[in-house]
Amino acid sequence: MSIQQNLRLVQDRIARACDGCGRDPAEVTLIAVTKTVGVEHIQEAFDLGLRHFGESKLQEALPKIENLSNEICWHFIGKLQSNKVKKAAEYFRVIHSFESESQLREIDKGAFAVDGLIEVNIGLERQKSGILPGGLDNFAQSVLTSNRVRIRGLMTVGPAMRDAELLRPYYKQLRELLPVVPGGRWLSMGMSSDFEVAIQEGATHIRVGTALFGSRG
Ligand SMILES: *Cc1c(COP(=O)(O)O)cnc(C)c1O
Numbered sequence: 001m002s003i004q005q006n007l008r009l010v011q012d013r014i015a016r017a018c019d020g021c022g023r024d025p026a027e028v029t030l031i032a033v034t035k036t037v038g039v040e041h042i043q044e045a046f047d048l049g050l051r052h053f054g055e056s057k058l059q060e061a062l063p064k065i066e067n068l069s070n071e072i073c074w075h076f077i078g079k080l081q082s083n084k085v086k087k088a089a090e091y092f093r094v095i096h097s098f099e100s101e102s103q104l105r106e107i108d109k110g111a112f113a114v115d116g117l118i119e120v121n122i123g124l125e126r127q128k129s130g131i132l133p134g135g136l137d138n139f140a141q142s143v144l145t146s147n148r149v150r151i152r153g154l155m156t157v158g159p160a161m162r163d164a165e166l167l168r169p170y171y172k173q174l175r176e177l178l179p180v181v182p183g184g185r186w187l188s189m190g191m192s193s194d195f196e197v198a199i200q201e202g203a204t205h206i207r208v209g210t211a212l213f214g215s216r217g
Pocket residue numbers: 033035056077078157191192193207208209210211
């Protein structure tokens with residue numbers, strides 16, 4: 001299937017999910033996740049009207065960003081080492097994966113401001129990135145003082161589940177944690193297989209790769 005057909009299906013799914021819970025689809029930002037996707041396919045998605053794109057590896061993303069329209073709002077969604085964070089702030093407008101104070105201090109030393117989300121390890125998974133829910137209050141307080149990062153809300157990558165419905169309690173919990181971020185409005189949650197559930201639970205940003213560009217193989 002073409003990207004155009006895939007996009008139509010994704011937009012239908014978003015519309016139906018919003019319909020079912022009385023939300024306006026305009027409240028949900030579709031981030032097209034383009035890891036492993038080549039520039040020509042990203043350009044195709046751009047030409048179809050998409051403006052938000054997400055990448056999870058800095059090295060892979062930089063040449064793509066340099067070769068594509070500066071109208072794109074780039075979202076960094078991967079694990080972010082402190083030594084690369086300044087560069088990320090230069091190229092990305094939103095960083096979804098803040099999980100340490102040192103990341104913010106590095107950005108404060110540089111010249112670029114970004115919107116940020118705190119990544120939460122909502123499933124308490126040993127191998128996963130993110131702040132544990134129990135440590136979130138403290139962390140949120142500690143990042144308020146950054147003068148280059150505006151923390152807008154929370155992000156999570158839910159545990160791998162066979163059935164999207166099983167993610168509902170996790171997404172609900174993330175929404176309930178949002179007030180720890182003063183003035184926080186953004187909830188980045190939901191991927192190709194489960195974004196309807198995320199939307200029903202309040203997602204403002206969904207991160208969709210496979211459903212738009214096909215399997216990464
Ligand atoms: C790859 C990735 C996605 C997209 O996953 P799909 O299942 O392909 O939609 C979303 N979020 C993060 C953090 C990712 O790394």
